[in-house]
Amino acid sequence: MTRSVPVRIRAAEERDMDAVHMLEVASFTDPWPLAGFREMLDQAHVRFDVAESEAGLLLGYLIVLRAADEAEVANLAVQPAARRSGVAGALLDRYLGGALSEGTCSVFLEVRESNAGARALYAVRGFEPVGRRKKYYRMPVEDALVLRRVL
Ligand SMILES: CC(C)(COP(=O)(O)OP(=O)(O)OC[C@H]1O[C@@H](n2cnc3c(N)ncnc32)[C@H](O)[C@@H]1OP(=O)(O)O)[C@@H](O)C(=O)NCCC(=O)NCCS
Numbered sequence: 001m002t003r004s005v006p007v008r009i010r011a012a013e014e015r016d017m018d019a020v021h022m023l024e025v026a027s028f029t030d031p032w033p034l035a036g037f038r039e040m041l042d043q044a045h046v047r048f049d050v051a052e053s054e055a056g057l058l059l060g061y062l063i064v065l066r067a068a069d070e071a072e073v074a075n076l077a078v079q080p081a082a083r084r085s086g087v088a089g090a091l092l093d094r095y096l097g098g099a100l101s102e103g104t105c106s107v108f109l110e111v112r113e114s115n116a117g118a119r120a121l122y123a124v125r126g127f128e129p130v131g132r133r134k135k136y137y138r139m140p141v142e143d144a145l146v147l148r149r150v151l
Helices: 014-027 034-038 087-102 116-124
Strands: 008-011 046-052 058-067 070-078 106-112 128-137 142-150
Touching: 008 087, 014 034, 014 058, 014 070, 046 087, 058 087, 070 087, 087 116, 106 116, 106 128, 116 142
Parallel strands: 070 106
Antiparallel strands: 008 046, 046 058, 058 070, 106 142, 128 142
């Protein structure tokens, strides 16, 4: 059962980038480089949100890329110590709640087949499998499941 912690969600800024990248490295075996996050800042087609604690500590981030009436969840991670506290759910729900009014009809994402926690998180929010990308991930090599949520 998720225990809920107070979370503030806001647009990411340059001052968040070092902490975002540290969380990325702690969360993925094949992390994005720091420059990859900086490139996402202040772009009209990118939604880049951070969740922070009441004390201003980074708890998680969400990156969504928009194109026409579709969007893709490109990155999502939560601090290991803050997991199962509803942080990812809060980030996703806040984005999804406004996506239709931004003109997005479908949201896609890829997830490692073995990532049961993330798959459960997305399933609860109505994401359904629509495809598979063979050997999409490295370290270790693994298929991606493509999930879609129709809004
Ligand atoms: C996946 C991840 C983002 C989830 O973040 P989180 O803040 O812990 O997720 P939430 O607390 O909002 O979880 C909401 C629901 O998702 C499901 N869930 C999340 N993590 C789970 C896990 N490890 N095992 C089973 N279910 C899980 C549960 O249904 C959970 O509700 P519950 O706690 O009431 O059972 C986090 O574990 C993470 O950063 N993992 C490493 C990076 C990653 O895999 N990112 C996603 C790539 S597609």
